[in-house]
Amino acid sequence: MESGKWTTKIERGAQRQLESLPRLDLVKEAAEIIDDLAYEPVPSGAIAMRGYNNMHRLRFGSDAYRIVYRVDRKNRRIIVRVVGPRATVYRGMKR
Helix, strand or coil, rough: CCCCCCCCEEEEHHHHHCCCCCHHHHHHHHHHHHHHCCCCCCCCCCCCCCCCCEEEEEECCCCCEEEEEECCCCCCEEEEEEEEEECCCCCCCCC
16 A cells, blocks of 8 residues: 555546536545545555556446546556446547
């Protein structure tokens, strides 16, 4: 576990995806998870994504949604790349 606070950045597309989630409770849950990443970049439940460097995913919304993010250990930064339904969140992702 990394100690201290990290910087969290949400990419523009991920911000739009977050804001367009179908229910306010999902938006709040995702925002809370993202805020918590500043204190624990790879919490229990985070899964490293094979084939992607330093990319992880977290489940939320009764496992129906995902947050995909990159951990930049050198700069102590978390970059949220994608937020959305499990069925579509991985489409078009670049390695």
